[in-house]
Amino acid sequence: MAPSLSPLRSHHVAVIGAGAAGLVAARELRREGHSVVVFERQKQVGGTWIYTDHVEPDPLSVDPTRPVVHSSVYATLRTNLPRECMGYRDFPFSVRSGDQRRFPSHGEVLAYLQEFAKEFEIEEMVRFETEVERVAPVATEGESGKWRVESTEKEESVRRDEVYDAVVVCNGHYIEPRLAEIPGISSWPGKEMHSHNYRIPEPFKDQVVVLIGNSASAVDISRDIAGFAKEVHVACRSNAADTFIKQPGYSNLWMHSMIERVHEDGSVVFQNGQTILVDVIMHCTGYKYHFPFLETNGSVIVDDNRVGPLYKDVFPPELAPWLSFIGIPWKVVPFPLFELQSKWIAGVLSGRIMLPSKEDMMKDIKSFYATLEAQGIPKRYTHRMGIAQFEYNDWLAMQCGCPGTEEWRKEMYLVTGERKRTKPETYRDEWEDHHLVSQAYQDFSLYTH
Numbered sequence: 001m002a003p004s005l006s007p008l009r010s011h012h013v014a015v016i017g018a019g020a021a022g023l024v025a026a027r028e029l030r031r032e033g034h035s036v037v038v039f040e041r042q043k044q045v046g047g048t049w050i051y052t053d054h055v056e057p058d059p060l061s062v063d064p065t066r067p068v069v070h071s072s073v074y075a076t077l078r079t080n081l082p083r084e085c086m087g088y089r090d091f092p093f094s095v096r097s098g099d100q101r102r103f104p105s106h107g108e109v110l111a112y113l114q115e116f117a118k119e120f121e122i123e124e125m126v127r128f129e130t131e132v133e134r135v136a137p138v139a140t141e142g143e144s145g146k147w148r149v150e151s152t153e154k155e156e157s158v159r160r161d162e163v164y165d166a167v168v169v170c171n172g173h174y175i176e177p178r179l180a181e182i183p184g185i186s187s188w189p190g191k192e193m194h195s196h197n198y199r200i201p202e203p204f205k206d207q208v209v210v211l212i213g214n215s216a217s218a219v220d221i222s223r224d225i226a227g228f229a230k231e232v233h234v235a236c237r238s239n240a241a242d243t244f245i246k247q248p249g250y251s252n253l254w255m256h257s258m259i260e261r262v263h264e265d266g267s268v269v270f271q272n273g274q275t276i277l278v279d280v281i282m283h284c285t286g287y288k289y290h291f292p293f294l295e296t297n298g299s300v301i302v303d304d305n306r307v308g309p310l311y312k313d314v315f316p317p318e319l320a321p322w323l324s325f326i327g328i329p330w331k332v333v334p335f336p337l338f339e340l341q342s343k344w345i346a347g348v349l350s351g352r353i354m355l356p357s358k359e360d361m362m363k364d365i366k367s368f369y370a371t372l373e374a375q376g377i378p379k380r381y382t383h384r385m386g387i388a389q390f391e392y393n394d395w396l397a398m399q400c401g402c403p404g405t406e407e408w409r410k411e412m413y414l415v416t417g418e419r420k421r422t423k424p425e426t427y428r429d430e431w432e433d434h435h436l437v438s439q440a441y442q443d444f445s446l447y448t449h
């Protein structure tokens with residue numbers, strides 16, 4: 001797209017959240033000349049990577065009045081992407097003094113994000129322990145509506161009501177659990193919980209546990225718990241109805257098809273015909289997009305986990321470019337994608353990068369939805385990218401006038417995905433893509449000072 005000839009404009013921008021998305025958004029917005037305030041309800045940067053022992057009082061996290069614990073990270077969590085692939089493009093997540101493993105612990109990712117914030121002096125833009133409670137357009141006659149941001153600072157109980165030119169939403173999407181529907185569950189006497197509230201395996205000692213799901217969390221947590229529990233059963237709706245497989249290398253871990261129903265006597269019946277008495281059902285069934293503070297008069301809604309309409313998963317045409325979202329795509333390498341989305345938003349706000357007209361953005365979105373429908377892809381998978389993320393990243397990079405995704409990063413993502421599927425027990429400690437690691441470190445040398 002041709003750059004605008006008009007002089008660049010600087011805007012007053014509110015960023016909601018100081019996780020991996022909000023940090024890089026703040027950096028890119030300031031680099032582009034905007035003035036930035038980042039609102040963060042926690043005491044420090046890092047978002048979901050700030051591990052805590054605390055869990056929510058409601059183990060299923062369905063009570064809307066519950067005190068929210070932001071992090072979904074459990075004690076033994078190691079990354080499921082290699083560090084070289086995972087880091088921001090111009091601030092490599094290379095080996096440093098802490099956990100030097102290629103798939104490091106959550107603490108190492110937090111340390112990396114803290115270093116990023118320090119290097120680019122981001123904390124000076126952040127208002128910590130300040131929760132955004134309401135974001136709504138200021139009622140104006142003009143085209144470019146401003147935004148009212150209402151927030152509360154915890155310590156001082158200071159309430160602020162401020163006006164910004166633009167709002168960038170970076171509030172994270174692993175907080176509001178999705179639950180599986182289980183026939184008979186209302187009279188089943190066992191304990192139910194969501195993986196959001198899982199931290200350590202010891203409380204499951206000698207218990208019979210069923211996990212529902214086939215995501216990274218279900219794979220990792222089932223193995224974590226198997227070291228303590230009497231039996232662990234993983235139920236998954238994408239498995240064939242007759243699936244009943246004992247996991248090699250374990251004496252107490254089985255894969256099943258989905259749960260058919262549960263009964264008052266504590267039993268769980270699987271579609272494969274197996275019936276077992278169960279103490280705990282853990283939903284490892286992912287999360288819902290949730291923007292409890294956002295009022296857009298219906299311009300952006302969440303419908304069956306589709307956030308829309310959003311042009312390229314970022315801008316709602318009706319409110320663009322004054323409202324934008326970072327981090328909506330999933331099944332991606334998040335940090336580099338956040339970085340490109342941030343550059344795009346910053347450039348569009350300053351007028352350096354042009355957006356299509358509202359009508360053309362809507363046309364693009366509708367045609368994307370039609371393609372999904374024609375391919376039989378359910379609405380809830382609208383933002384799942386997988387391999388398509390690289391085309392998306394390259395499109396963003398082209399808009400921003402920066403290089404596309406490095407070949408080694410693409411290949412590393414694909415190779416890791418394959419190894420994760422075939423060798424879930426060992427992929428973090430044994431690998432063969434040494435040549436890709438060398439290429440990554442060659443690239444990294446451009447950024448190390």
Ligand code: FAD
Nearest residue numbers: 017019020021040041047048079080131132171172174327
């Ligand atoms: P978050 O990190 O969730 O940050 C959002 C921030 O917004 C938080 O700090 C929160 O306090 C703040 N906030 C929210 N609402 C408000 C409000 N109203 N007012 C003020 N502040 C607010 N990614 C990888 O790259 N590799 C991995 O191995 C990996 N493993 C993962 C494992 C688990 C269990 C989970 C849950 C995620 C994993 N991810 C992984 C994905 C991870 O979520 C992203 O990498 C990334 O950290 C998301 O960043 P974010 O900024 O979008 O969200």
